[in-house]
Amino acid sequence: MRILYFGEYSGLHTLLARGMKELGHTVTTVGNGNMFHDFPRDIDIQRGSGRLSGVKHYLRLLSLLPKFRNYDIVQLINPECFGLKAEREYTFYRFLRRHNRRIITGAFGCDWYWVDDGLNHKTFRYGDFYIGDKMRTDAAAQEFIDDYYDTPKGEYTRYVMEDADWIPTCVYEYQACYSRYFPDKTQFIPLPIETNHDTPVHEFDGRRVRFFIGIDKKRSQYKGTDIMLSALEEVVARNADLCEMVKVESLPYAEYEKSMNSCDVMLDQLYSYTPSMNSLLAMSKGIVVVGGGEPESYELLQEDKLRPIINVVPTRESVIEQLEWIIRHPHLLNQLKADSIAYVKKHHDFRKVAQAYEAMYERVLKG
DSSP states (O other): OEEEEEOOSTTHHHHHHHHHHHTTOEEEEEEOOTGGGOOOOSEEOOOOOSTTHHHHHHHHHHHHGGGGOSOSEEEESSSOOSSSOHHHHHHHHHHHHHHSSEEEEOBOSOOHHHHHIIIIIOOSSBOSSEETTEEOOSHHHHHHHHHHTTSHHHHHHHHHHHHOSBEEEOSHHHHHHHHHHOTTTEEEOOOOBOOOOSSOOOOOOSSOEEEEEEEOTTTHHHHTHHHHHHHHHHHHHHTTTTEEEEEEESOOHHHHHHHHTTOSEEEOOTTOSSOOHHHHHHHHTTOEEEEOOOHHHHHHTTOSSOOOOEEOOSSHHHHHHHHHHHHHOGGGHHHHHHHHHHHHHHHTBHHHHHHHHHHHHHHHHTO
16 A cells, blocks of 8 residues: 655654554655654655745745645545644645545544534543533643534534544544544544654662653643643642652653653653553553553453553642552562563553554455
8 A cells, every 4th residue: 555644743753654654654744743752754744934924835846746645545534634733734634535545544543523522412421522421621722622512623624534534543532532523434543653662661770760841832721731730749848758759841752762861750641541652662661651541441352450550630749648558568669560571561652552543444445
């Protein structure tokens, strides 16, 4: 197959492309590197800055159109892949549709359906837009509502999702959401992760527990990292003889990964039921994750034995409680580290995930 991957979130398409190439397929990746993460790509469409940046970006995309044709599969990381206003994105999406066999659009991030589910269905006990019966009022959550609800951007994402031939999901929350709207073309496939690392597992040997937290300034409030950081700072201040903190902010992905390697525990995704790509990367290195590990996420994977994630609910008190549990029970860390590696190898190895995508593409191509 000839496959075009358009856009990137946290390395999903990067690793999927690698797996598909190992299976013998021809793969091209297009994107902006996901900004400061700077993921590798074959065709760069990073938008510049300055007064005429929008016009230049639009003209560059037009010049690249001949490179975006004659693929068996075009997979979009999200309906919005081109870095343009919604009204202009239609032109490029319709070109992809006319000149390629099948369009796959990932349910891997925010769009109109994700916002609508949060506002009107409340599928989960807590999420990006509410906690229990209380709506979140922070600016980050409101920004997504303002972006997608009753806006041209929201209408565009609905158009693309309705038109797509298939919609893969990557975590429990997206599967529960999108299967409500598109039960006949939504399919869960786990996130892909590199599982064979050169970095040795950092076994705990009785020293101070090293906690890692990565801050993306633009998304800190939305993902709850601000609350997690506050909780971690309090725990470290009270227990400086038992633990320490490694904090990084808005690093390129390679530097981010290097910074976490010497740590024992990572804090990530306060409002999530499931581990993110960052969490799974950490787990694959034997780093214990404090974050999203609700029963529903394990049940979707049919996993009833390996449950290594230290789950928290979205309160500062819950985070503090779990962090203090860790420093009171450090003798359990090495087993949790081993279970984390086993969990990722079992469910998320990028080669297994690529095989699942390959099977999905073959079914979609057969119509």
